[in-house]
Amino acid sequence: MSPSVVDPVTALVDAVRTRTTTGAAPELVALHEVLDQHFSRVFAQLERVAVPGSPHALLLRWRGSGGAGGEAAPLVLLAHQDVVPAGAGAAWTHPPFAGVLAPSAEGEAVWGRGTLDDKGPLVVVLAAVEALLAEGFVPARDVWLSFGSDEETGGASSAAAVEVLRERGVRPWVVLDEGGAVAAGALPGLRAPLAVVGVTEKGSTVLRLVARGRGGHASTPARGGPVARLARAVVALERAERRAALGPVTLPAATRELLRRVLPGPLGALAGRFPSAAGRLLVLAGPESAAMVRTTLALTAMRGSEAVNAVPDEAWVGVNARIMTGDSVDAVVQRLRRAVAGCGVDVEVLERGGASPTSPFDDEAFALLERCTAQVFPDAVSTPYVTMAATDSRSWTVLAERVHRFSPLRMSRAQRAGIHGVDEHVAVADLLDGVRWTTALLRGLP
Structure with missing residues (x-):
């Protein structure tokens, strides 16, 4: 990639400065202008397809050569344009929407809300496509770019894009979204970073x-x-929750494969033979690893009286349940009701969302992702895993058998904590490596 073609760093800085939080329609328009300015070939040469009911969603088709039979199923690359709010920003090292380029523990970095979730990955995709268009490159199969505008508030625009492709009779070969990363410090005692590719994701029930x-x-x-x-x-x-009464500890196929790949010799085999014991050890290792093997419940929003001198006639607390593969919404609700029985409260289900189907991770498509990772991140161990967060990709499982979740960016434990938190940032070198990875993926399409 030549810097004269596109500068993803400057593009991300400008993108971060558009405050595309919930309902920010003018800011989404401003973001489109920023993207068009930096990636002019993409928006001039790719076909833009309208998404009914979602005027700020971006759905672009890059026509490929079609493969040997001329009918090769397409690759779909997802990202989202919206970001979560950042509060007052007082606790941030740099203001969250200033798009500051400054040093970090990982090297020179772009700081700001969305650098990892999800404007950084969005810019990575556009930069790779822009550079390949400048070369006159044509992919082996169609490539669709689908950039939703409301992932953080439900993902209706991405679901609408699914309907557009369904009506056209498009059945993707692979859908690739955020959800995994090249994660350092993912498991206690593991030195090598894990390039974790989500092959399923936990459901989100409110x-x-x-x-x-x-x-x-x-x-x-x-x-x-x-x-x-x-x-x-x-x-x-x-x-x-402490007694693990709110859900069994399970070891899904993706997690068993992860342990087989990262644990040395017989330990990996033992994890497969004794999944319950391995799952309990992951629970003890900390919240990040515990979330890999069980349904979790998080207490979130609260509301009571509007005045300090008035007793409320209603008080409530929100609970976000992340449903593990193999568990069900109904079972979680029943366990929660048993846990609070006798406390004098009602349990209301506002949104239901179960775990997504598991995509294959022993086929040509997953092997392509592994080859790209070995090329760009040779120190990383590629592995499938269960994505803990909800992504737009959950809407795409009705259309594609292979739905994977991976942002090709290195992320330290501290950086992962900055997602939806404070001091979100991405190192410049890692952003450029993400462009290299995506370029390798597009060149390597069979």
């Missing part, structure tokens, strides 16, 4: 614990009010 009562003036409180009962339910839920 619930509320609700306590109701008469409310009233704070000067005459009654025992057992809504807040007190809600507090008892929260404590009961935490205790059940």
